[in-house]
Amino acid sequence: MLETDRRNFLVRGAALASAFVLSGCTSLSQSPFVLSLLGEVENLTRRAQRLFAGGHALAPEYDRSDIAPVFRANGTLNPNTNDYNIHLAAGFKDWVVAVGGLVEKPLKLSLAELRAMPPRSQITRHDCVEGWSCIGGWKGAPLAPILAMAKPKPEARYVVFYCADPMGEEDVDASGNLIPRPFYYESLDLLEATHPQTILAYELNGAALPVEHGAPIRLRAERQLGYKMPKYVQRIDLVDSFARIGGGKGGYWEDLGYQWYGGI
Amino acid sequence: MTEASETVPQGKLGGLVGRLRGLVGLGSRGPRKPTYLFYRHTIPVRALHWINALCLLVMLMSGLQIFNAHPALYWGNGSDFDHPFLALTAEGTNDNFWGVTRIGPWTFNTDGVLGASDTDGVKGVRGFPQWVTLPSASPNLALGRLWHFAFAWLLAINGVAYFAYVFASGHFRKELLPTADDIKHLPREIVSHATLNFPKGEAAKHYNGIQRLTYFVVIFVLGPLIVLTGLTMSPTMDAAFPFLPWIFGGRQSARTIHFLVAFSFVGFFLIHILALLLSHPWNGLRSMITGRFAIEKETPDA
Numbered sequence: 001m002l003e004t005d006r007r008n009f010l011v012r013g014a015a016l017a018s019a020f021v022l023s024g025c026t027s028l029s030q031s032p033f034v035l036s037l038l039g040e041v042e043n044l045t046r047r048a049q050r051l052f053a054g055g056h057a058l059a060p061e062y063d064r065s066d067i068a069p070v071f072r073a074n075g076t077l078n079p080n081t082n083d084y085n086i087h088l089a090a091g092f093k094d095w096v097v098a099v100g101g102l103v104e105k106p107l108k109l110s111l112a113e114l115r116a117m118p119p120r121s122q123i124t125r126h127d128c129v130e131g132w133s134c135i136g137g138w139k140g141a142p143l144a145p146i147l148a149m150a151k152p153k154p155e156a157r158y159v160v161f162y163c164a165d166p167m168g169e170e171d172v173d174a175s176g177n178l179i180p181r182p183f184y185y186e187s188l189d190l191l192e193a194t195h196p197q198t199i200l201a202y203e204l205n206g207a208a209l210p211v212e213h214g215a216p217i218r219l220r221a222e223r224q225l226g227y228k229m230p231k232y233v234q235r236i237d238l239v240d241s242f243a244r245i246g247g248g249k250g251g252y253w254e255d256l257g258y259q260w261y262g263g264i
Numbered sequence: 265m266t267e268a269s270e271t272v273p274q275g276k277l278g279g280l281v282g283r284l285r286g287l288v289g290l291g292s293r294g295p296r297k298p299t300y301l302f303y304r305h306t307i308p309v310r311a312l313h314w315i316n317a318l319c320l321l322v323m324l325m326s327g328l329q330i331f332n333a334h335p336a337l338y339w340g341n342g343s344d345f346d347h348p349f350l351a352l353t354a355e356g357t358n359d360n361f362w363g364v365t366r367i368g369p370w371t372f373n374t375d376g377v378l379g380a381s382d383t384d385g386v387k388g389v390r391g392f393p394q395w396v397t398l399p400s401a402s403p404n405l406a407l408g409r410l411w412h413f414a415f416a417w418l419l420a421i422n423g424v425a426y427f428a429y430v431f432a433s434g435h436f437r438k439e440l441l442p443t444a445d446d447i448k449h450l451p452r453e454i455v456s457h458a459t460l461n462f463p464k465g466e467a468a469k470h471y472n473g474i475q476r477l478t479y480f481v482v483i484f485v486l487g488p489l490i491v492l493t494g495l496t497m498s499p500t501m502d503a504a505f506p507f508l509p510w511i512f513g514g515r516q517s518a519r520t521i522h523f524l525v526a527f528s529f530v531g532f533f534l535i536h537i538l539a540l541l542l543s544h545p546w547n548g549l550r551s552m553i554t555g556r557f558a559i560e561k562e563t564p565d566a
Contacts, residue, residue, distance in 0.1 A: 030294040038410040038411065041414040044417060049500045049504070052501070052504035054504075060506050068342050125502075129405065131331070131334040131339075134342050135341060152272050196430070224499060257410075259413075263498060263499060264499075
Protein backbone atom coordinates (compact mmCIF):
# COMPACT_ATOMS: atom_id res chain seq x y z
CA MET A 1 0.00 0.00 0.00
CA LEU A 2 2.56 2.49 1.17
CA GLU A 3 4.95 1.13 -1.42
CA THR A 4 2.44 1.69 -4.27
CA ASP A 5 1.80 5.27 -3.16
CA ARG A 6 5.46 5.92 -3.03
CA ARG A 7 6.04 4.38 -6.45
CA ASN A 8 3.21 6.45 -7.97
CA PHE A 9 4.71 9.53 -6.41
CA LEU A 10 8.10 8.76 -7.85
CA VAL A 11 6.75 7.99 -11.33
CA ARG A 12 4.61 11.12 -11.39
CA GLY A 13 7.47 13.18 -10.07
CA ALA A 14 9.84 11.91 -12.75
CA ALA A 15 7.28 12.53 -15.52
CA LEU A 16 6.59 16.01 -14.23
CA ALA A 17 10.30 16.82 -13.99
CA SER A 18 11.06 15.73 -17.55
CA ALA A 19 8.00 17.56 -18.92
CA PHE A 20 9.14 20.67 -17.10
CA VAL A 21 12.61 20.45 -18.52
CA LEU A 22 11.67 19.55 -22.10
CA SER A 23 9.00 22.15 -22.67
CA GLY A 24 8.91 24.18 -19.52
CA CYS A 25 12.09 26.18 -19.82
CA THR A 26 11.37 27.11 -23.41
CA SER A 27 7.93 28.46 -22.55
CA LEU A 28 9.30 30.04 -19.38
CA SER A 29 11.67 31.91 -21.69
CA GLN A 30 8.62 33.70 -23.12
CA SER A 31 7.37 34.91 -19.76
CA PRO A 32 8.25 38.58 -19.15
CA PHE A 33 8.52 37.87 -15.42
CA VAL A 34 11.09 35.09 -15.90
CA LEU A 35 13.01 37.23 -18.38
CA SER A 36 13.17 40.14 -15.95
CA LEU A 37 14.22 37.77 -13.17
CA LEU A 38 17.00 36.34 -15.35
CA GLY A 39 17.91 39.90 -16.36
CA GLU A 40 18.29 40.91 -12.69
CA VAL A 41 21.15 38.42 -12.47
CA GLU A 42 23.05 40.65 -14.92
CA ASN A 43 23.33 43.33 -12.20
CA LEU A 44 24.66 40.75 -9.76
CA THR A 45 27.24 39.61 -12.34
CA ARG A 46 28.30 43.19 -13.08
CA ARG A 47 28.71 44.06 -9.39
CA ALA A 48 30.65 40.89 -8.69
CA GLN A 49 32.97 41.38 -11.65
CA ARG A 50 33.55 45.03 -10.71
CA LEU A 51 34.39 43.94 -7.18
CA PHE A 52 37.35 41.97 -8.59
CA ALA A 53 38.27 44.01 -11.66
CA GLY A 54 37.59 47.50 -10.27
CA GLY A 55 38.16 50.43 -12.59
CA HIS A 56 41.77 49.82 -13.48
CA ALA A 57 42.59 46.13 -13.83
CA LEU A 58 43.96 45.84 -17.36
CA ALA A 59 42.95 43.26 -19.93
CA PRO A 60 45.88 40.99 -20.82
CA GLU A 61 48.12 42.39 -23.56
CA TYR A 62 49.95 40.13 -25.95
CA ASP A 63 53.12 39.95 -27.99
CA ARG A 64 53.47 41.06 -31.61
CA SER A 65 53.97 37.39 -32.55
CA ASP A 66 50.51 36.53 -31.15
CA ILE A 67 48.68 38.75 -33.66
CA ALA A 68 46.24 36.74 -35.81
CA PRO A 69 47.22 36.64 -39.53
CA VAL A 70 43.65 37.62 -40.43
CA PHE A 71 41.55 39.53 -37.92
CA ARG A 72 37.98 38.30 -38.33
CA ALA A 73 35.47 41.02 -39.18
CA ASN A 74 31.95 40.61 -37.83
CA GLY A 75 28.72 42.59 -37.86
CA THR A 76 28.61 45.39 -40.42
CA LEU A 77 31.37 44.95 -43.01
CA ASN A 78 30.55 48.14 -44.92
CA PRO A 79 27.91 50.73 -43.94
CA ASN A 80 27.51 51.50 -47.68
CA THR A 81 25.31 54.56 -47.19
CA ASN A 82 25.64 57.64 -49.41
CA ASP A 83 27.11 59.66 -46.55
CA TYR A 84 29.59 56.98 -45.64
CA ASN A 85 30.68 56.41 -49.24
CA ILE A 86 31.37 60.14 -49.66
CA HIS A 87 33.54 60.11 -46.52
CA LEU A 88 35.30 56.96 -47.70
CA ALA A 89 36.06 58.47 -51.12
CA ALA A 90 37.48 61.57 -49.41
CA GLY A 91 39.73 59.50 -47.16
CA PHE A 92 37.62 60.52 -44.09
CA LYS A 93 39.25 63.97 -44.07
CA ASP A 94 35.91 65.55 -43.02
CA TRP A 95 34.94 62.80 -40.54
CA VAL A 96 34.09 64.35 -37.21
CA VAL A 97 33.45 62.71 -33.85
CA ALA A 98 31.10 64.96 -31.90
CA VAL A 99 31.07 64.76 -28.10
CA GLY A 100 27.91 66.17 -26.53
CA GLY A 101 24.96 65.52 -24.26
CA LEU A 102 25.49 66.14 -20.55
CA VAL A 103 28.83 67.98 -20.90
CA GLU A 104 29.92 71.54 -20.10
CA LYS A 105 31.93 71.86 -23.30
CA PRO A 106 30.71 69.98 -26.41
CA LEU A 107 33.53 68.98 -28.77
CA LYS A 108 33.92 68.26 -32.45
CA LEU A 109 37.07 66.26 -33.14
CA SER A 110 38.35 65.64 -36.64
CA LEU A 111 40.28 62.52 -37.48
CA ALA A 112 43.46 64.65 -37.69
CA GLU A 113 42.83 66.04 -34.21
CA LEU A 114 42.27 62.56 -32.79
CA ARG A 115 45.50 61.37 -34.41
CA ALA A 116 47.35 64.35 -32.92
CA MET A 117 46.43 63.36 -29.36
CA PRO A 118 48.82 61.25 -27.26
CA PRO A 119 48.03 57.75 -28.53
CA ARG A 120 47.82 54.38 -26.84
CA SER A 121 48.85 51.16 -28.59
CA GLN A 122 47.72 47.78 -27.30
CA ILE A 123 47.84 44.21 -28.57
CA THR A 124 44.72 42.66 -27.14
CA ARG A 125 42.36 39.74 -27.51
CA HIS A 126 39.00 40.48 -29.07
CA ASP A 127 36.32 38.17 -27.63
CA CYS A 128 33.13 37.85 -29.62
CA VAL A 129 29.91 37.05 -27.77
CA GLU A 130 29.61 34.10 -30.16
CA GLY A 131 32.64 32.50 -28.53
CA TRP A 132 35.64 33.05 -30.82
CA SER A 133 38.69 35.23 -30.15
CA CYS A 134 41.20 37.12 -32.31
CA ILE A 135 44.34 38.96 -31.26
CA GLY A 136 45.08 42.30 -32.91
CA GLY A 137 47.17 45.42 -32.36
CA TRP A 138 45.20 48.63 -31.95
CA LYS A 139 46.27 52.27 -31.82
CA GLY A 140 44.01 55.15 -30.90
CA ALA A 141 43.21 58.09 -28.70
CA PRO A 142 42.29 57.19 -25.11
CA LEU A 143 38.69 58.17 -24.37
CA ALA A 144 39.23 59.32 -20.76
CA PRO A 145 41.14 62.56 -21.61
CA ILE A 146 38.64 63.34 -24.39
CA LEU A 147 35.74 63.03 -21.94
CA ALA A 148 37.70 65.12 -19.42
CA MET A 149 38.11 67.85 -22.07
CA ALA A 150 34.35 67.87 -22.60
CA LYS A 151 33.80 68.18 -18.82
CA PRO A 152 30.92 65.78 -18.04
CA LYS A 153 28.15 67.24 -15.90
CA PRO A 154 27.70 65.60 -12.48
CA GLU A 155 24.50 63.82 -13.57
CA ALA A 156 26.21 62.07 -16.53
CA ARG A 157 26.33 58.31 -15.96
CA TYR A 158 26.64 56.64 -19.36
CA VAL A 159 28.50 57.28 -22.60
CA VAL A 160 26.47 56.50 -25.74
CA PHE A 161 28.19 55.89 -29.08
CA TYR A 162 26.27 56.58 -32.28
CA CYS A 163 27.51 54.92 -35.45
CA ALA A 164 27.24 55.32 -39.22
CA ASP A 165 26.17 51.75 -40.00
CA PRO A 166 22.48 50.97 -40.49
CA MET A 167 21.38 47.59 -39.13
CA GLY A 168 19.00 44.88 -40.27
CA GLU A 169 17.56 44.20 -43.72
CA GLU A 170 16.14 46.81 -46.08
CA ASP A 171 12.36 46.60 -45.92
CA VAL A 172 9.30 48.46 -47.16
CA ASP A 173 6.05 49.16 -45.33
CA ALA A 174 2.52 48.35 -46.59
CA SER A 175 2.41 51.36 -48.93
CA GLY A 176 5.82 50.57 -50.41
CA ASN A 177 7.88 53.19 -48.57
CA LEU A 178 11.35 52.28 -47.40
CA ILE A 179 11.39 51.73 -43.61
CA PRO A 180 14.31 53.65 -42.12
CA ARG A 181 16.79 51.19 -40.64
CA PRO A 182 18.14 51.82 -37.12
CA PHE A 183 21.79 52.78 -36.85
CA TYR A 184 24.10 50.83 -34.57
CA TYR A 185 24.57 52.35 -31.16
CA GLU A 186 26.14 51.19 -27.92
CA SER A 187 26.84 52.48 -24.44
CA LEU A 188 29.27 52.06 -21.56
CA ASP A 189 29.13 53.42 -18.06
CA LEU A 190 31.69 56.06 -17.08
CA LEU A 191 33.88 53.55 -15.29
CA GLU A 192 34.39 51.41 -18.40
CA ALA A 193 34.50 54.45 -20.72
CA THR A 194 37.38 56.00 -18.77
CA HIS A 195 39.33 52.76 -18.40
CA PRO A 196 42.94 53.21 -19.62
CA GLN A 197 42.47 50.63 -22.41
CA THR A 198 39.28 52.25 -23.71
CA ILE A 199 40.38 54.05 -26.87
CA LEU A 200 38.95 55.51 -30.07
CA ALA A 201 41.02 53.33 -32.41
CA TYR A 202 42.11 54.49 -35.86
CA GLU A 203 44.73 51.81 -36.61
CA LEU A 204 44.71 48.03 -36.70
CA ASN A 205 48.03 46.18 -36.94
CA GLY A 206 49.93 49.29 -38.01
CA ALA A 207 47.62 50.34 -40.86
CA ALA A 208 44.64 52.70 -41.04
CA LEU A 209 41.49 50.94 -39.83
CA PRO A 210 39.98 48.95 -42.74
CA VAL A 211 36.32 49.54 -43.65
CA GLU A 212 35.23 46.12 -42.34
CA HIS A 213 36.76 46.95 -38.94
CA GLY A 214 35.02 50.32 -38.54
CA ALA A 215 36.96 52.94 -40.55
CA PRO A 216 37.80 55.53 -39.62
CA ILE A 217 37.06 55.17 -35.87
CA ARG A 218 35.97 52.25 -33.73
CA LEU A 219 35.79 51.94 -29.99
CA ARG A 220 38.03 49.49 -28.15
CA ALA A 221 36.92 48.59 -24.60
CA GLU A 222 39.18 45.67 -23.89
CA ARG A 223 37.40 44.23 -20.85
CA GLN A 224 34.19 43.86 -22.82
CA LEU A 225 32.82 41.60 -25.56
CA GLY A 226 32.95 42.68 -29.20
CA TYR A 227 29.39 43.99 -29.47
CA LYS A 228 30.24 46.63 -26.84
CA MET A 229 32.89 48.11 -29.18
CA PRO A 230 30.98 49.94 -31.93
CA LYS A 231 32.53 50.67 -35.31
CA TYR A 232 32.12 53.79 -37.54
CA VAL A 233 31.71 56.03 -34.46
CA GLN A 234 30.33 59.52 -35.29
CA ARG A 235 28.83 60.88 -32.12
CA ILE A 236 29.42 60.37 -28.41
CA ASP A 237 26.74 61.56 -26.00
CA LEU A 238 26.88 61.59 -22.22
CA VAL A 239 23.49 60.77 -20.69
CA ASP A 240 21.96 60.02 -17.30
CA SER A 241 19.79 57.19 -18.68
CA PHE A 242 19.15 55.51 -22.01
CA ALA A 243 15.44 55.02 -21.41
CA ARG A 244 14.57 57.34 -24.31
CA ILE A 245 17.29 56.15 -26.72
CA GLY A 246 16.46 53.50 -29.32
CA GLY A 247 14.60 50.64 -27.62
CA GLY A 248 15.70 51.93 -24.21
CA LYS A 249 18.15 49.14 -23.39
CA GLY A 250 21.39 50.96 -24.15
CA GLY A 251 22.42 49.39 -27.44
CA TYR A 252 21.34 47.86 -30.72
CA TRP A 253 21.84 44.27 -29.55
CA GLU A 254 20.57 45.05 -26.07
CA ASP A 255 17.28 46.15 -27.65
CA LEU A 256 17.15 42.67 -29.20
CA GLY A 257 17.63 40.85 -25.89
CA TYR A 258 21.37 40.81 -25.21
CA GLN A 259 22.63 41.89 -21.81
CA TRP A 260 23.84 45.46 -21.45
CA TYR A 261 26.75 44.34 -19.29
CA GLY A 262 29.22 42.81 -21.73
CA GLY A 263 32.08 41.82 -19.43
CA ILE A 264 31.09 38.14 -19.50
CA MET B 265 16.23 1.68 13.29
CA THR B 266 12.89 1.40 11.47
CA GLU B 267 11.91 -2.05 10.33
CA ALA B 268 10.05 -2.39 7.04
CA SER B 269 9.48 -5.21 4.66
CA GLU B 270 10.31 -4.65 1.02
CA THR B 271 8.84 -6.11 -2.10
CA VAL B 272 10.53 -6.19 -5.46
CA PRO B 273 8.92 -3.45 -7.55
CA GLN B 274 7.27 -4.89 -10.63
CA GLY B 275 6.79 -1.62 -12.52
CA LYS B 276 8.40 -0.80 -15.86
CA LEU B 277 11.77 -0.10 -14.29
CA GLY B 278 11.72 -3.26 -12.22
CA GLY B 279 11.05 -5.23 -15.39
CA LEU B 280 13.83 -3.42 -17.22
CA VAL B 281 16.29 -4.21 -14.48
CA GLY B 282 15.21 -7.83 -14.53
CA ARG B 283 15.81 -7.94 -18.27
CA LEU B 284 19.18 -6.24 -17.96
CA ARG B 285 20.19 -8.65 -15.22
CA GLY B 286 18.96 -11.56 -17.34
CA LEU B 287 21.02 -10.29 -20.27
CA VAL B 288 24.23 -10.27 -18.29
CA GLY B 289 23.52 -13.71 -16.85
CA LEU B 290 22.68 -12.73 -13.31
CA GLY B 291 19.25 -14.32 -13.40
CA SER B 292 16.49 -13.09 -11.18
CA ARG B 293 16.90 -12.35 -7.59
CA GLY B 294 16.02 -15.04 -5.11
CA PRO B 295 13.46 -14.73 -2.33
CA ARG B 296 13.71 -11.39 -0.56
CA LYS B 297 15.74 -11.28 2.58
CA PRO B 298 14.39 -9.25 5.48
CA THR B 299 15.49 -5.64 5.38
CA TYR B 300 15.54 -2.58 7.56
CA LEU B 301 15.70 1.08 6.56
CA PHE B 302 18.98 2.82 7.12
CA TYR B 303 19.15 6.65 7.11
CA ARG B 304 21.83 7.09 4.44
CA HIS B 305 21.58 10.63 3.05
CA THR B 306 21.12 13.71 5.23
CA ILE B 307 18.72 16.51 4.27
CA PRO B 308 21.48 18.90 3.12
CA VAL B 309 23.05 16.25 0.89
CA ARG B 310 19.68 15.40 -0.68
CA ALA B 311 18.59 19.02 -1.20
CA LEU B 312 21.95 20.08 -2.61
CA HIS B 313 22.01 17.00 -4.86
CA TRP B 314 18.68 17.83 -6.52
CA ILE B 315 19.40 21.56 -6.86
CA ASN B 316 22.71 20.59 -8.41
CA ALA B 317 21.00 18.18 -10.81
CA LEU B 318 18.58 20.90 -11.98
CA CYS B 319 21.40 23.46 -12.33
CA LEU B 320 23.61 21.10 -14.32
CA LEU B 321 20.76 20.25 -16.67
CA VAL B 322 19.94 23.91 -17.36
CA MET B 323 23.65 24.75 -17.63
CA LEU B 324 24.21 21.96 -20.14
CA MET B 325 21.21 22.80 -22.34
CA SER B 326 21.78 26.57 -22.31
CA GLY B 327 25.50 25.94 -22.81
CA LEU B 328 24.78 23.95 -25.97
CA GLN B 329 22.62 26.85 -27.16
CA ILE B 330 25.55 29.24 -26.58
CA PHE B 331 27.89 26.81 -28.34
CA ASN B 332 25.57 26.84 -31.38
CA ALA B 333 26.46 30.52 -31.93
CA HIS B 334 29.92 29.37 -32.99
CA PRO B 335 30.01 25.57 -33.02
CA ALA B 336 33.78 25.14 -33.20
CA LEU B 337 36.55 24.69 -30.63
CA TYR B 338 40.19 25.73 -30.73
CA TRP B 339 43.36 25.55 -28.67
CA GLY B 340 45.33 28.66 -27.67
CA ASN B 341 44.30 32.25 -27.05
CA GLY B 342 42.84 33.12 -30.43
CA SER B 343 40.71 31.10 -32.84
CA ASP B 344 42.55 29.53 -35.77
CA PHE B 345 39.41 29.39 -37.90
CA ASP B 346 40.92 27.11 -40.54
CA HIS B 347 42.08 24.52 -38.03
CA PRO B 348 39.46 23.95 -35.35
CA PHE B 349 39.98 21.10 -32.90
CA LEU B 350 36.30 20.27 -33.25
CA ALA B 351 33.60 21.72 -35.48
CA LEU B 352 29.92 20.95 -36.03
CA THR B 353 29.14 22.17 -39.51
CA ALA B 354 27.38 21.29 -42.75
CA GLU B 355 28.53 20.18 -46.18
CA GLY B 356 26.78 20.33 -49.53
CA THR B 357 24.77 23.09 -51.15
CA ASN B 358 22.05 25.40 -49.85
CA ASP B 359 19.42 23.01 -51.22
CA ASN B 360 21.07 19.76 -50.28
CA PHE B 361 23.23 19.77 -47.17
CA TRP B 362 24.07 17.39 -44.41
CA GLY B 363 25.53 17.85 -40.96
CA VAL B 364 29.06 16.75 -40.20
CA THR B 365 31.31 16.65 -37.16
CA ARG B 366 34.98 17.39 -37.69
CA ILE B 367 37.54 16.35 -35.10
CA GLY B 368 41.03 17.34 -36.16
CA PRO B 369 41.55 15.88 -39.65
CA TRP B 370 38.57 13.48 -39.46
CA THR B 371 35.06 14.19 -40.71
CA PHE B 372 32.03 12.16 -39.60
CA ASN B 373 28.54 12.32 -41.07
CA THR B 374 26.31 13.26 -38.14
CA ASP B 375 23.38 14.54 -40.18
CA GLY B 376 20.12 15.03 -38.31
CA VAL B 377 21.84 15.36 -34.93
CA LEU B 378 25.09 17.35 -35.10
CA GLY B 379 25.80 20.05 -37.69
CA ALA B 380 22.39 20.05 -39.32
CA SER B 381 19.01 19.05 -37.90
CA ASP B 382 15.32 19.89 -37.94
CA THR B 383 13.91 22.81 -36.00
CA ASP B 384 10.13 22.32 -35.80
CA GLY B 385 10.26 20.18 -38.93
CA VAL B 386 12.46 22.49 -41.00
CA LYS B 387 16.01 21.34 -41.62
CA GLY B 388 18.72 23.89 -40.92
CA VAL B 389 22.41 24.23 -40.13
CA ARG B 390 22.76 24.14 -36.35
CA GLY B 391 25.42 22.67 -34.05
CA PHE B 392 23.32 20.77 -31.51
CA PRO B 393 19.69 19.78 -32.21
CA GLN B 394 16.64 21.48 -30.75
CA TRP B 395 15.89 18.72 -28.23
CA VAL B 396 19.06 19.44 -26.23
CA THR B 397 19.25 23.24 -26.38
CA LEU B 398 17.61 25.82 -24.16
CA PRO B 399 15.69 27.56 -25.61
CA SER B 400 15.01 24.95 -28.28
CA ALA B 401 15.01 27.37 -31.25
CA SER B 402 18.50 28.27 -32.38
CA PRO B 403 20.20 30.66 -32.81
CA ASN B 404 19.09 32.35 -29.63
CA LEU B 405 22.39 33.24 -28.05
CA ALA B 406 20.92 36.09 -25.98
CA LEU B 407 18.45 33.83 -24.16
CA GLY B 408 20.94 31.00 -23.85
CA ARG B 409 23.30 33.37 -22.07
CA LEU B 410 20.55 34.65 -19.75
CA TRP B 411 19.72 31.10 -18.60
CA HIS B 412 23.37 30.05 -18.40
CA PHE B 413 24.56 32.94 -16.26
CA ALA B 414 21.51 32.90 -13.97
CA PHE B 415 21.92 29.20 -13.21
CA ALA B 416 25.70 29.60 -12.99
CA TRP B 417 25.09 31.70 -9.87
CA LEU B 418 22.69 29.11 -8.46
CA LEU B 419 25.16 26.31 -9.23
CA ALA B 420 28.03 28.23 -7.62
CA ILE B 421 26.05 29.08 -4.47
CA ASN B 422 24.88 25.46 -4.25
CA GLY B 423 28.46 24.27 -4.74
CA VAL B 424 29.80 26.54 -2.01
CA ALA B 425 27.03 25.35 0.34
CA TYR B 426 27.91 21.74 -0.47
CA PHE B 427 31.63 22.28 0.13
CA ALA B 428 30.89 24.06 3.41
CA TYR B 429 28.60 21.23 4.50
CA VAL B 430 30.86 18.31 3.62
CA PHE B 431 33.89 19.86 5.29
CA ALA B 432 32.05 21.08 8.40
CA SER B 433 30.08 17.87 8.93
CA GLY B 434 33.02 15.53 8.44
CA HIS B 435 31.23 13.96 5.45
CA PHE B 436 34.27 14.78 3.31
CA ARG B 437 36.78 13.08 5.61
CA LYS B 438 34.57 10.12 6.50
CA GLU B 439 32.83 9.40 3.20
CA LEU B 440 34.30 11.30 0.23
CA LEU B 441 38.06 11.34 0.67
CA PRO B 442 39.47 8.33 -1.20
CA THR B 443 41.81 6.14 0.87
CA ALA B 444 45.01 4.42 -0.18
CA ASP B 445 43.03 1.16 -0.08
CA ASP B 446 40.50 2.59 -2.53
CA ILE B 447 43.25 3.12 -5.06
CA LYS B 448 44.89 -0.24 -4.30
CA HIS B 449 41.61 -2.11 -4.73
CA LEU B 450 40.51 -0.14 -7.78
CA PRO B 451 41.06 -2.98 -10.32
CA ARG B 452 39.09 -5.43 -8.16
CA GLU B 453 36.29 -2.88 -7.67
CA ILE B 454 36.09 -2.17 -11.38
CA VAL B 455 35.68 -5.89 -12.04
CA SER B 456 33.00 -6.30 -9.40
CA HIS B 457 31.09 -3.23 -10.70
CA ALA B 458 31.44 -4.37 -14.32
CA THR B 459 29.96 -7.74 -13.38
CA LEU B 460 27.19 -5.91 -11.50
CA ASN B 461 28.15 -7.20 -8.09
CA PHE B 462 27.31 -4.14 -6.06
CA PRO B 463 27.97 -3.89 -2.34
CA LYS B 464 25.15 -5.30 -0.24
CA GLY B 465 24.17 -5.40 3.39
CA GLU B 466 26.32 -3.42 5.79
CA ALA B 467 28.77 -2.47 3.00
CA ALA B 468 25.99 -0.57 1.19
CA LYS B 469 25.81 1.90 4.09
CA HIS B 470 28.93 3.69 2.86
CA TYR B 471 30.27 4.83 -0.46
CA ASN B 472 32.48 2.14 -1.90
CA GLY B 473 35.97 2.85 -3.23
CA ILE B 474 34.91 3.40 -6.81
CA GLN B 475 32.20 5.81 -5.67
CA ARG B 476 34.63 7.74 -3.47
CA LEU B 477 37.16 8.06 -6.31
CA THR B 478 34.51 9.05 -8.88
CA TYR B 479 32.71 11.53 -6.62
CA PHE B 480 36.05 13.01 -5.57
CA VAL B 481 37.17 13.57 -9.16
CA VAL B 482 33.76 14.88 -10.32
CA ILE B 483 33.16 17.17 -7.34
CA PHE B 484 36.64 18.37 -6.47
CA VAL B 485 38.39 18.28 -9.85
CA LEU B 486 35.82 18.62 -12.64
CA GLY B 487 33.58 20.96 -10.61
CA PRO B 488 36.19 23.67 -9.96
CA LEU B 489 37.60 23.13 -13.47
CA ILE B 490 34.32 23.92 -15.21
CA VAL B 491 33.80 27.01 -13.04
CA LEU B 492 37.32 28.33 -13.65
CA THR B 493 37.29 27.67 -17.40
CA GLY B 494 33.88 29.36 -17.53
CA LEU B 495 35.25 32.44 -15.75
CA THR B 496 38.27 32.47 -18.09
CA MET B 497 35.94 33.12 -21.02
CA SER B 498 34.90 36.42 -19.43
CA PRO B 499 37.14 39.28 -20.61
CA THR B 500 36.59 41.23 -17.39
CA MET B 501 37.58 38.20 -15.28
CA ASP B 502 40.76 37.88 -17.36
CA ALA B 503 41.55 41.51 -16.52
CA ALA B 504 40.98 40.82 -12.82
CA PHE B 505 42.84 37.49 -12.83
CA PRO B 506 45.34 37.40 -15.74
CA PHE B 507 46.60 34.01 -14.55
CA LEU B 508 43.29 32.44 -15.59
CA PRO B 509 43.92 32.36 -19.38
CA TRP B 510 47.54 31.59 -18.60
CA ILE B 511 46.91 28.40 -16.60
CA PHE B 512 44.58 26.98 -19.26
CA GLY B 513 46.82 27.92 -22.19
CA GLY B 514 44.57 30.67 -23.52
CA ARG B 515 40.94 31.67 -23.67
CA GLN B 516 40.06 29.33 -26.53
CA SER B 517 41.75 26.42 -24.73
CA ALA B 518 39.67 27.29 -21.66
CA ARG B 519 36.53 27.23 -23.82
CA THR B 520 37.51 23.83 -25.24
CA ILE B 521 38.24 22.43 -21.75
CA HIS B 522 34.91 23.87 -20.53
CA PHE B 523 33.16 21.91 -23.29
CA LEU B 524 35.10 18.68 -22.61
CA VAL B 525 34.40 18.89 -18.88
CA ALA B 526 30.71 19.50 -19.62
CA PHE B 527 30.65 16.26 -21.59
CA SER B 528 32.57 14.51 -18.83
CA PHE B 529 29.65 15.50 -16.60
CA VAL B 530 27.28 13.99 -19.18
CA GLY B 531 29.38 10.81 -19.13
CA PHE B 532 29.33 10.76 -15.33
CA PHE B 533 25.55 11.28 -15.37
CA LEU B 534 25.02 8.32 -17.74
CA ILE B 535 27.17 5.99 -15.60
CA HIS B 536 25.52 7.35 -12.44
CA ILE B 537 22.06 6.52 -13.83
CA LEU B 538 23.16 3.17 -15.27
CA ALA B 539 24.68 2.16 -11.93
CA LEU B 540 21.45 3.14 -10.20
CA LEU B 541 19.28 1.19 -12.66
CA LEU B 542 21.46 -1.91 -12.49
CA SER B 543 21.90 -1.99 -8.73
CA HIS B 544 18.83 -0.93 -6.77
CA PRO B 545 16.88 1.76 -8.69
CA TRP B 546 13.97 2.33 -6.30
CA ASN B 547 15.94 1.86 -3.15
CA GLY B 548 18.65 4.21 -4.41
CA LEU B 549 16.22 6.83 -5.71
CA ARG B 550 14.25 6.71 -2.47
CA SER B 551 17.38 7.14 -0.40
CA MET B 552 18.12 10.35 -2.35
CA ILE B 553 14.55 11.59 -1.72
CA THR B 554 13.59 10.39 1.77
CA GLY B 555 17.12 9.60 2.89
CA ARG B 556 16.26 5.99 3.77
CA PHE B 557 17.90 3.01 2.14
CA ALA B 558 16.77 -0.59 2.67
CA ILE B 559 19.60 -2.78 3.94
CA GLU B 560 19.35 -6.56 3.75
CA LYS B 561 19.87 -8.15 7.14
CA GLU B 562 22.88 -10.35 7.37
CA THR B 563 21.67 -13.91 7.94
CA PRO B 564 23.74 -16.39 9.94
CA ASP B 565 24.15 -18.77 6.99
CA ALA B 566 25.06 -16.04 4.46
